[in-house]
Amino acid sequence: MSAVHRALKEHFGFDQFRSQQQEDAVTAVLKGDRDVFVLMPTGAGKSLCYQLPALLASGITLVISPLIALIQDQVEHLKALNVPARSINSKLPSAERRQILADLESESPRLKLLYITPEMVASPSFQPCLSSLCARGLLAYLAVDEAHCVSQWGHDFRPDYLKLGNLRSRLQGVPCVALTATAPKRVQEDIERSLKLRSPLVFAIPVFRKNLKYDVIFRDLLPDPYVHLLAFAKEALGGNTAEKGCGIVYCRTRESCEEVAHKLTKLGIPAKPYHAGLKVGDRNESQTDWMADKVPVIVATISFGMGVDKANVRFVVHWNLAKSLASYYQESGRAGRDGLPSSCRIYYSPKDRDQLNFLIRKEIARKQEKRGSENEKDKSPILDFEAMVAFCEQEGCRHATISQFFGNQKPNCAGACDFCRDPRLVRAQLARAAALSTRTGPAQSAEPRGPFGFDPELYAGGRKGYGIERCDEEWGNEEDDSEKRKKEFGDIFRKQMSMRRTSDVAKETFVPPDADCMLRDASSQRIPRLTVKSREHCLSLLQECLTNHRGAAEISHSSDTLDQAVEIEHEIFRGSKSANLYKASVLKRVSEMKKSAAASVAEEKQSESNEETATCSSSSQPLDGFTSASQVYSLKRKRVGAGFRGSSSLFQTAGDLLKNSQKETLATDKTPGDPICEEEEVETGKTPKMKSSKTTPADSSPIKAKTSTTSSLSSPSKRLTKKQQKLAEAAKDMRRISQYFGKKQVDTTQTKAGSVISEPEEERSQNHSPLPNHTDLITKNSTSTDVESVSENVTAVLLQKSPSAEETASRDGTPVNTEITAVQGETHESDAHGKSPKQSHENGSPSPPAKRSHVMKDTKRVTFDPVVQETQFDTVNGDAAEISQKPVTLKEAADIVVRCLDPFYKKGKFATKDLFKSFARFLSHLLTEGKTANRGQVKMEAKSLIKGFFSRIQRCESETDWRHLKVEDR
Numbered sequence: 001m002s003a004v005h006r007a008l009k010e011h012f013g014f015d016q017f018r019s020q021q022q023e024d025a026v027t028a029v030l031k032g033d034r035d036v037f038v039l040m041p042t043g044a045g046k047s048l049c050y051q052l053p054a055l056l057a058s059g060i061t062l063v064i065s066p067l068i069a070l071i072q073d074q075v076e077h078l079k080a081l082n083v084p085a086r087s088i089n090s091k092l093p094s095a096e097r098r099q100i101l102a103d104l105e106s107e108s109p110r111l112k113l114l115y116i117t118p119e120m121v122a123s124p125s126f127q128p129c130l131s132s133l134c135a136r137g138l139l140a141y142l143a144v145d146e147a148h149c150v151s152q153w154g155h156d157f158r159p160d161y162l163k164l165g166n167l168r169s170r171l172q173g174v175p176c177v178a179l180t181a182t183a184p185k186r187v188q189e190d191i192e193r194s195l196k197l198r199s200p201l202v203f204a205i206p207v208f209r210k211n212l213k214y215d216v217i218f219r220d221l222l223p224d225p226y227v228h229l230l231a232f233a234k235e236a237l238g239g240n241t242a243e244k245g246c247g248i249v250y251c252r253t254r255e256s257c258e259e260v261a262h263k264l265t266k267l268g269i270p271a272k273p274y275h276a277g278l279k280v281g282d283r284n285e286s287q288t289d290w291m292a293d294k295v296p297v298i299v300a301t302i303s304f305g306m307g308v309d310k311a312n313v314r315f316v317v318h319w320n321l322a323k324s325l326a327s328y329y330q331e332s333g334r335a336g337r338d339g340l341p342s343s344c345r346i347y348y349s350p351k352d353r354d355q356l357n358f359l360i361r362k363e364i365a366r367k368q369e370k371r372g373s374e375n376e377k378d379k380s381p382i383l384d385f386e387a388m389v390a391f392c393e394q395e396g397c398r399h400a401t402i403s404q405f406f407g408n409q410k411p412n413c414a415g416a417c418d419f420c421r422d423p424r425l426v427r428a429q430l431a432r433a434a435a436l437s438t439r440t441g442p443a444q445s446a447e448p449r450g451p452f453g454f455d456p457e458l459y460a461g462g463r464k465g466y467g468i469e470r471c472d473e474e475w476g477n478e479e480d481d482s483e484k485r486k487k488e489f490g491d492i493f494r495k496q497m498s499m500r501r502t503s504d505v506a507k508e509t510f511v512p513p514d515a516d517c518m519l520r521d522a523s524s525q526r527i528p529r530l531t532v533k534s535r536e537h538c539l540s541l542l543q544e545c546l547t548n549h550r551g552a553a554e555i556s557h558s559s560d561t562l563d564q565a566v567e568i569e570h571e572i573f574r575g576s577k578s579a580n581l582y583k584a585s586v587l588k589r590v591s592e593m594k595k596s597a598a599a600s601v602a603e604e605k606q607s608e609s610n611e612e613t614a615t616c617s618s619s620s621q622p623l624d625g626f627t628s629a630s631q632v633y634s635l636k637r638k639r640v641g642a643g644f645r646g647s648s649s650l651f652q653t654a655g656d657l658l659k660n661s662q663k664e665t666l667a668t669d670k671t672p673g674d675p676i677c678e679e680e681e682v683e684t685g686k687t688p689k690m691k692s693s694k695t696t697p698a699d700s701s702p703i704k705a706k707t708s709t710t711s712s713l714s715s716p717s718k719r720l721t722k723k724q725q726k727l728a729e730a731a732k733d734m735r736r737i738s739q740y741f742g743k744k745q746v747d748t749t750q751t752k753a754g755s756v757i758s759e760p761e762e763e764r765s766q767n768h769s770p771l772p773n774h775t776d777l778i779t780k781n782s783t784s785t786d787v788e789s790v791s792e793n794v795t796a797v798l799l800q801k802s803p804s805a806e807e808t809a810s811r812d813g814t815p816v817n818t819e820i821t822a823v824q825g826e827t828h829e830s831d832a833h834g835k836s837p838k839q840s841h842e843n844g845s846p847s848p849p850a851k852r853s854h855v856m857k858d859t860k861r862v863t864f865d866p867v868v869q870e871t872q873f874d875t876v877n878g879d880a881a882e883i884s885q886k887p888v889t890l891k892e893a894a895d896i897v898v899r900c901l902d903p904f905y906k907k908g909k910f911a912t913k914d915l916f917k918s919f920a921r922f923l924s925h926l927l928t929e930g931k932t933a934n935r936g937q938v939k940m941e942a943k944s945l946i947k948g949f950f951s952r953i954q955r956c957e958s959e960t961d962w963r964h965l966k967v968e969d970r
């Protein structure tokens, strides 16, 4: 027996090499006169090609590996074999690190293998050690595992791997061993070049593995994909789950991991999820249970599996498409390492394909943008992905496709793929898929949109970050990536938020300005997603405001308002970082100009006052599909402004509102007429110069009816028009009104007085502008106005003053939610008046707004505290019981839920605030969907659901914690 074979047996317990190639590679590495390139499929035993020589050579072998997790696996494995191997990484306790460094600096280090990431090997802190090892000639080999990461053509390119070229130059005379499982020809060449391999000896094993059976199933053609998956898994596992082997299901997102694991378990095969969103303990448990065959199926993102060496994997399913054929080969190659028949299946879906395609292209675009130039290699991921797609959509041998992709000869498949087994079935499936896509239209539309279609931009590939995670988790190297990831997440988050505001993803492409565009720097694309059209609109707002507020100090000496507007707009443009900030600044500027003009306005004639209002109206139109927080705010304010004389400013702070409302209280009768509020203008798209209470009682337009009522009811006008009187009469029967709205709880919010303003966020996010909807809703009920207009002021104040408002209604702080928050304010405001419907009835007329200061105080006290609100319901008068019988709206349910959940949140029962909000939102929907429960019922149900929920879990760690709540508990 040769020394090498003895060492193989002694250190690794193997009687022989696994293959001739393995033996040859070991021999070549040991010889040490040439660099070596090992190209062997997953599981072929590549590691041994450097590990065994490392043990036989004198000195230390430096092993570069991309992932700490992967390194840890390897090191643990070697430690178990009593091989002196260690790793230096950021996760290492400092004592251990010192120990390792001390050993490396000693005269004859004990260590034989030192595993390290490319980042760490290039880090300044490691350089002294590296130089010392080099200088003393103690480096036996440089092994580069997963060497394809060095290639920009490769599917897993890591920039840090490029630094290895420099390392190589420093380690003159140290033989290099590069290893990879997945390297198409051009990647191989790239690796050789980048790692400066000197005419390396290549040891390659053909990629064909005859024990692996490949097939592709079109998921969309299945009546129940989960049942289909179950049958497949059962068959692959040999019918009996626990003993005969195990399987991996790869999903792209955490959410689908959870979903698939849950379904499989429910259907009878225990399965556990594995993804980065799990607590480390849970994730490890999933892995250990699976490794120990306690759980047969692990449903994982692709971060799982690198370094996982389990022989009896009987199947690998791709529930979502892999991003390249090389990745797919590697991932599916985890099946059948013991050489026994195993299955690899893709549940293919064209929708999935389109999503991934989109994400890949987006990623390329992002890189190009960052780099500022295009690169030939940018196309590589697309080509790789196209190979993956071709693999799924082809009529041909799957094995042949894989082999050819890696530059191998076409193998003898012998029925180890679905096509070779029965080509007719594959063709039939393709035909059915084609028919389906014809029926449903092309899956790949330019801008597929939610909520049921895929809206790649809005959710970055799905509500739970579909697709991002794949990239995110791909290389889970926490060493240097955390900041980058935080930033990436921040960017995505901001983008998502901005998109939810705009609900308009179609505005990605910059439309250049027209020749006569007045804007300065008109063609600048400095602010992403800010269109020329938006800027022009803002310019016109500014100009209009300048024209109409010549009294404003800032512009009083100017003669050319357009020039001034251009200057102001440009100044704002230069000073803004994002489209939203830009637009908010414009609105703010408009508001400021109006404010400074307000004093004089108050003394001006009524006509001037009206004109101002009308001017503001024009500002209220959504800015080119964009609705910033401040704009939503301003849209709401605008209506209020129409109701409150002197407070028609487009953008007002809480303080302004307070001032205005106080002014309002003091000088109620200053204005004889009632300006009409803007809904009509928005509705018709016109920008009338002036509206007044000249609207006749006989006016049949419901909008006008509503608008004139708004103003008259919100202002304590002494003269009621006929229309107003009619409305006041209608308001007498609040119960009837309540019932009317009770039926509409899905898209309306019912206040105690029956006012309506709201819609579910999901729906709202579909709308380009919240205002037309709002108008629509208001049109449905003209009696809601008194409460609305009063309460909006209060709400606006509360929006600033009450942080709980944000918490209550906003999951993510979007303006959409802000508006929902506003609705809350309205609801409570009506309560705050202390007027029950009965009281209104008794008064015989709609009540004027209470003194603003009083309202402010009361509302602040009650608005966001459902307890207080409920107390009021219970104590105001005898009709409270009646009211509490009314079906609750979504928003009311949210109030209740938030209140019930709050103590849990305070006790730290939620890992994050967002989770708390999401859960509150989820519960609110759960409690209201398809139900007409009253407050009491909803409260009880909420409490019981929450109690049940926390009796099962200690702490809510992820959205999946409540995934099954609906099914199980409702």
Ligand SMILES: Nc1ncnc2c1ncn2[C@@H]1O[C@H](COP(=O)(O)OP(=O)(O)OP(=O)(O)O)[C@@H](O)[C@H]1O
Binding pocket: 014, 015, 016, 017, 018, 019, 022, 040, 041, 042, 043, 044, 045, 046, 047, 048, 181, 307, 309
């Ligand atoms: N000569 C051998 N005889 C028996 N088993 C072997 C031999 N060489 C390696 N193995 C075993 O084969 C399995 C796979 O080896 P290894 O992890 O090195 O594969 P790999 O090619 O590096 O795979 P991957 O691409 O996933 O990293 C391991 O369990 C290893 O112990």
Ligand SMILES: [Zn+2]
Binding pocket: 396, 397, 398, 399, 400, 413, 414, 415, 416, 417, 418, 419, 420, 421
């Ligand atoms: Zn075949």
